[in-house]
Amino acid sequence: MKKSSARSKRLLDHSLLVLGATAMAGALGAVTLAPGVSSASSHREAPLIAGDPRADNTDVYAFTSPDKSDTVTLVANWIPFEEPNGGPNFYSFADDARYHIKIDNDGDGTADTTLTWRFRTTVRDAANQFLYNTGPVRSLDDPNLNVRQSYDLTATRNGRTTVLARNAPVAPSRTGVASMPDYATLRGQAVRPLQVAGGGKAFAGQADDSFFADLRVFDLLYGGNLSERGQDTLAGYNVNSVALQLPKKFLALRGDTARNPVIGVWSTTERNGVDVSDSRKARGWRQVSRLGNPLVNEVVVPLKYKDAFNTLNPSQDHTVKPVVDKVYDPILPKLIQKVYGIPAPATPRDDLAEIYLTGICKACGPIKADLNAQRLNKDAAVRRIVPAEELRLNMAVPPAAHPNRLGVLAGDLAGFPNGRRLTDDVLDISLQAVEGAAQSGTLVPALAEGDKVNANDVPFGRSFPYLALPHVKDVNTAGSRAVEQSSARTNASVAFGGAGALLLGAGGWRLRRRKRA
Amino acid sequence: MHLPRSTSPSAGSDQDRSGRSRRTRRTLVVLGLGTAMFTAGALGLAPGPGGSTPDGSARPSPARAEAGSVAALQEHVRRLPQDAPGWAALGMAYVQQARVTADPATYRRAEQALRVSLEREPKGNTDAETGMGALEAARHDFGASLAWARRAVSDAPYSSLAHGVLADAYTQLGRYEEAFAAVQRMSDLKPDAPALARASYTFELRGDTGQATALMERSLDASGTPAERAFARAHLSLLATESGRPGTGLRQADRGLRELPGDAALLEARGRAHQGLGHTARALDDYTAAVAVAPLPGRLLALGELRESLGDTRAARQQYAVLRAQDQVRRAGRRPADVDEILFAADHGRPADAVALGRQAVRARPFLAVHDAYGWALHRAGRDREALAEADLALALGTRSALFLYHRGMIHQALGEPAAARADLGSALRLDPRFHPLHAPRTRAALTRIDATP
Numbered sequence: 001m002k003k004s005s006a007r008s009k010r011l012l013d014h015s016l017l018v019l020g021a022t023a024m025a026g027a028l029g030a031v032t033l034a035p036g037v038s039s040a041s042s043h044r045e046a047p048l049i050a051g052d053p054r055a056d057n058t059d060v061y062a063f064t065s066p067d068k069s070d071t072v073t074l075v076a077n078w079i080p081f082e083e084p085n086g087g088p089n090f091y092s093f094a095d096d097a098r099y100h101i102k103i104d105n106d107g108d109g110t111a112d113t114t115l116t117w118r119f120r121t122t123v124r125d126a127a128n129q130f131l132y133n134t135g136p137v138r139s140l141d142d143p144n145l146n147v148r149q150s151y152d153l154t155a156t157r158n159g160r161t162t163v164l165a166r167n168a169p170v171a172p173s174r175t176g177v178a179s180m181p182d183y184a185t186l187r188g189q190a191v192r193p194l195q196v197a198g199g200g201k202a203f204a205g206q207a208d209d210s211f212f213a214d215l216r217v218f219d220l221l222y223g224g225n226l227s228e229r230g231q232d233t234l235a236g237y238n239v240n241s242v243a244l245q246l247p248k249k250f251l252a253l254r255g256d257t258a259r260n261p262v263i264g265v266w267s268t269t270e271r272n273g274v275d276v277s278d279s280r281k282a283r284g285w286r287q288v289s290r291l292g293n294p295l296v297n298e299v300v301v302p303l304k305y306k307d308a309f310n311t312l313n314p315s316q317d318h319t320v321k322p323v324v325d326k327v328y329d330p331i332l333p334k335l336i337q338k339v340y341g342i343p344a345p346a347t348p349r350d351d352l353a354e355i356y357l358t359g360i361c362k363a364c365g366p367i368k369a370d371l372n373a374q375r376l377n378k379d380a381a382v383r384r385i386v387p388a389e390e391l392r393l394n395m396a397v398p399p400a401a402h403p404n405r406l407g408v409l410a411g412d413l414a415g416f417p418n419g420r421r422l423t424d425d426v427l428d429i430s431l432q433a434v435e436g437a438a439q440s441g442t443l444v445p446a447l448a449e450g451d452k453v454n455a456n457d458v459p460f461g462r463s464f465p466y467l468a469l470p471h472v473k474d475v476n477t478a479g480s481r482a483v484e485q486s487s488a489r490t491n492a493s494v495a496f497g498g499a500g501a502l503l504l505g506a507g508g509w510r511l512r513r514r515k516r517a
Numbered sequence: 518m519h520l521p522r523s524t525s526p527s528a529g530s531d532q533d534r535s536g537r538s539r540r541t542r543r544t545l546v547v548l549g550l551g552t553a554m555f556t557a558g559a560l561g562l563a564p565g566p567g568g569s570t571p572d573g574s575a576r577p578s579p580a581r582a583e584a585g586s587v588a589a590l591q592e593h594v595r596r597l598p599q600d601a602p603g604w605a606a607l608g609m610a611y612v613q614q615a616r617v618t619a620d621p622a623t624y625r626r627a628e629q630a631l632r633v634s635l636e637r638e639p640k641g642n643t644d645a646e647t648g649m650g651a652l653e654a655a656r657h658d659f660g661a662s663l664a665w666a667r668r669a670v671s672d673a674p675y676s677s678l679a680h681g682v683l684a685d686a687y688t689q690l691g692r693y694e695e696a697f698a699a700v701q702r703m704s705d706l707k708p709d710a711p712a713l714a715r716a717s718y719t720f721e722l723r724g725d726t727g728q729a730t731a732l733m734e735r736s737l738d739a740s741g742t743p744a745e746r747a748f749a750r751a752h753l754s755l756l757a758t759e760s761g762r763p764g765t766g767l768r769q770a771d772r773g774l775r776e777l778p779g780d781a782a783l784l785e786a787r788g789r790a791h792q793g794l795g796h797t798a799r800a801l802d803d804y805t806a807a808v809a810v811a812p813l814p815g816r817l818l819a820l821g822e823l824r825e826s827l828g829d830t831r832a833a834r835q836q837y838a839v840l841r842a843q844d845q846v847r848r849a850g851r852r853p854a855d856v857d858e859i860l861f862a863a864d865h866g867r868p869a870d871a872v873a874l875g876r877q878a879v880r881a882r883p884f885l886a887v888h889d890a891y892g893w894a895l896h897r898a899g900r901d902r903e904a905l906a907e908a909d910l911a912l913a914l915g916t917r918s919a920l921f922l923y924h925r926g927m928i929h930q931a932l933g934e935p936a937a938a939r940a941d942l943g944s945a946l947r948l949d950p951r952f953h954p955l956h957a958p959r960t961r962a963a964l965t966r967i968d969a970t971p
Contacts (some may be wrong), residue, residue: 044688045616046714047745048609048651048681054741087732096738131776223599271708271739274716276701279728288707303602304643307675311706 053079054094055269057291058102058239059211060101060263060391062419065245066399067463070467071200072251074115075243075422075467076102076267076291077209082173082238084471090132090173091206091240092149093119097271098285099242104264106381107254107359107374109315109388113251114156117204117242119170120147132173135181140169140189148172149320151204153194153244163200168192171205174238174470183469191464198247201464207241208468209234210459213427214451218298220335230452236475243465253379261376262359264390265419266314287311292391293356293417294426299434300327300356301389314388317357324387327353332434342446345436355417356434357387366439371397371408372418394418405454409437422467424461427451483501586610594630604634613744619810627652643673650682654689656904657855659882662686677707684715691883693722693914710740714749722885722917726760747777754786761949763793780833781810788819793951797827814840814857821865828956837865845963853878859890862954868897883923884909893924901931919945919952923960935967942967 061075078099082091094098098118102111124146125134135144149170154161172192174183185517187205194200213245215233217226253260274284290310297303318324330352333344345351354365359373372392374380400414405425407415409432416424417433428450435444458468558952566813590607597603611627629868631652634645650665663686669679680703680882684700687696697719704712713736721729737749750773770787774780786801804820821836840861847854854862854874875891892907908925912918942960951957 020631044685044718045655046681046718047616047711047742047748048613048678052709052741094739096735219597222597222603223598224519272735274704274713274732274735276697276719278718279716279732283705285706286708287711304641304673305675307673307677309704311675423638452800461652468694 010110012047025075032171047260052090052243052288053081054240055097055271055288057267057269057289057292058209060265060267060291061422062263062306062391062393063421064248064393064395064397064399064414065491066403066462068245069399070198071245071247072263072393072395073243073245073464073466074265075210075465076243077211077241078208078269079240080209080237081234082175082206082209082240082470083475084236085176085310085474090147090175091149091238092121092168092173093204093240094271095119095121097126097269099270100270101242101244102266102268103250103251104314104388104390105260105262105374105377106379107264107377107385107388108257109317109386109390112253113189116154116156117151118154119149119151119204121166122273123147131173133179136178137172137186138182140171145172149204153202162196164196164200165192166200172204173206174472179471187469189386194244194246196246196250198249200247201245203241203243203465203467205240206470207242207465208456209239209470210241210422210460210467211239211241212425212453212456217427217431217451220332220339221298225339229449232453232457234240234463235457236397236471236473238470241467241482242467243467245464252395253377255380261396262372262377262392262394264292264314264374264388264392266290266390268405283473287313287362290387294420295430296389299332300330300352301431302326302331314390315386317389318387322498324353324357330434333436336435336447340446342435342444345439349436351436351439352434355438356389358385359390359392359437360417360438365498371413391420392417402450406443409433409443423455425450425454427453438470470503518954542799543868562591587614599637600643601634601638602880604630605642605648605668606635608634609648609651610643612648612655615655624652624656641672643669643676643679646672647676647679647682650686651677652681652687656880657689657852659689662689673707675713677703677709680706681711681765688718688722689882689884691885691888701927708739710736710745710749714745714752714800717752721756722914724917726756726917730756739773743777747773747780747783750776751780751786754783754790756926757789758786758793759919759952760947761793761947763790763951766790766793779810780805781807781813781816784810785816785819792823792951792954795944795951797823797954808836810814811845812839814843814861815854817843818857818861824953837861841866852879856886859887859894863890863894868894872898872900879907881909885914885916889918889921889924892928896928896931898923901928904928905932920956922948923952923956926960927963930963930967935970937966940966 013118051496058077058079058080061073063073065071065073076099078093079091090331090355098116100117103113104110105112124143131146133144133276134146137145140148150163150167151170152163152167166360169190169192171187172178172180172432180186190205191201191203194202206254211234212232213234214229214231216224216228219225219228246361248257249255249430251263270285273286275281275283288310290312292314297306297309299313301309301323305320308320309323312320328348328350330349336342337344350365351367353366354360354373359375360367360369360371361373362370364375370376373392374392375382375385376394397413399419400412403415403421403423403427404410404412405423406412407424407429409429415421416426416429427466431447431450435447437443456468460466460468523526528750587607587610590603590610594603594607608627608631611623611630615623627648630643631648634648638645646665646669650669653659653662653665660696662682666679666683666686669676670683672678680699684696684699684703687693700712700715700719704716707864713732716727717732717736720732733749733753733756734824737746737753740746740749750769754766754773756768757763757769767787767790770783770790774787777783784803784807785793788800788807791797791803792799796954800823801820804816804823808816808820809958817836817840821833821840825833825835827910847858854877859871859875859878862868862874871894875887875894879887879891887909892904892911895901895904895907905925905928908921908928911921911961912925923946926938926945929938929941942964943958944965945952946957
């Protein structure tokens, strides 16, 4: 600091010589002073770094409902790093985007069922539209709730679209204890029944970010090491979630859960395109974000291909050779070997291809289990199956009485990578998997500690939607964690473009939240 | 921070390099001055008398969000100094910060960070290439910007951002078809707020205010940050005001300022709307406040000319003195003049100087606004035949600009073409009867003269 101000002073002295005293006197005598070389006047500098958190898929979960085992719960999150009480921050789904959860039954990488959310925002008192609420909010139809969202949810299969919920309310952003004294009640009112044979439930609204991890683990990818671990980077932040509880029959191929228990799941966000020759012409919806497996960009698909990956349908994954190549030959274990001397498993990594691209089955690759490949669906045509990145769940696996955070790797077949539960420690599992634990059947002891974050900062609920209530305490007043967390958040807003050849990206949080640009 | 030098896209000979290093030193000196002056300008000066902070509220820095990002990224590269994308992200964050603060020292920091990134990862470093493209565009070196952007899109054909930088460079180089194609590609990849803002601009340039407004509304809806929203609001405000709807322009700017108080571009837009409504006192307040945040040439000129139009020539001269001082700094840095600087020289300096500036500027940046300014300089120097060719180029896309139309109308009149003059001058006033505090009355006077001439 000191040094640089001394430097400026010296430069100023030089400048006086360059310019001559007259000009300076004129300038200093004037009402305002010159900005020097800056020249942003006539050149339109539109924003470049796209902060589009409302389109930003962060996590997807799919698991057999522990308290209702004939149903599956699907959860998808958007808008990472919502600061509670950041006021006047309230976080809404985008009215001008389409949100999807997609289901692939037959393994061809194309959705057989597309669940679509369209949101609408209404402002009760337009004159006061900058006030989220005008007094305490005690119910979803409380007149004090000034800004409210609702949504329509549809299911599209075989080109036919049916309405599952119409005009359902979104649970509001939790703006504080005084303004929303009983938030649990508001949340409860936002759980709505679905028009589905066999019944179902839907929820949309703010929730605690269910992801937990110390993303500094991925410092490895940026030339760092594992010296800093043990803090949940996401603790205290909220997200916007959608959750569904659907009968397994609704999700299974031909409605037959016995013959066809496996589903592939991913979420996408779409924004409406534009035609620069005539903006009134339709150019169709463009997929801007996609997420299936957690940490996919960190562990297997290099961030360099993130932009492409975000636009792809899983059916196209196998056509992008570099993406597939990196699943078979990932970077992360090589970095771990370099830093820690833990030998990287031999390539090609057919085990990782099973986890990420085909699902696990004995005929699919080296992992000796028939777990969650669409190939296990008796009515799926094997010749149509292609490698496609999806989160795969075998709905026939019963929920675990005592879920293990390490899921399948610890013998708990109801957890990741067989679907994903809220409590699954996907970071530790992914680290172990990339080191070959799924194939060898034994955990790598040197990485047993993982990121040293083993559970979410707040407990999950026991019934639908299971998500923890949104936080109300400002995260960045919490002291020393602030820099790390704001670093992560920053990267959320500034990361862009394809990343470098070797290094996967800038900023730990990007690791899991693949596509911030 | 010690920074290694890195290769630029066009590596020069030894002689070049020594020339460049001399130039670099001089530029640093000038940058230093700019910084010092800027700091004094931003911190040392309250808004003028009666100027007040807008809305009477405490004024948060409009760049606060960006500044936070910069701080966090600085921490990131401190912890992980080998992380090339981290350095690139820091560089890009500086570029974005400078867009708001207009502080030239920030550009230097941006370049340092981007150069470190390129040093760490010289090949296929799309993030840094895109950042360098954005930086060169911000410094108005659109040739260099285009070279970087091309590298970026060839390394990362799916990067919406890289196509955005490419589009900006093509636009400013007057290569509109290529620019529109790049915007199309950008928005096909990701129709987000930055892409929609650029799509809006393609229609604005082609004179389709309706579609430009509709797309800027969409950009506003898709905006995820206060800075993006402020940008969209400012341009919605200007689109309305400059097509003769200053009331709408005022509402847009007011709404923007409620969300981001103190944003200089919004203050300027609101000042422009007030001017269109004839609220000169409020216009002066807003311009003064905007100039206090970042004294860009266009703002100084608008403030000076408004004061001059009110007969306050002494106050106007103060703005003009600052513009002249800025021009000295610009010349010391050997940077081509910008549009407002050419117009300033043409209207308030020596037309011959303006012609020289314009000739140099239009060669480096054959963008339509530069053609307009050069044409006006030529007219003021009495070279109306050449002036008309430039004015035609300025309006070749059909841009609905009252100022451009006024300029061409006056050129036609000087050339003894009253019918063409009447058409352009009439169009200017129909578009925006108060498009300029000095020129709008002159337009009326010229029309009266034409109509009085048998």
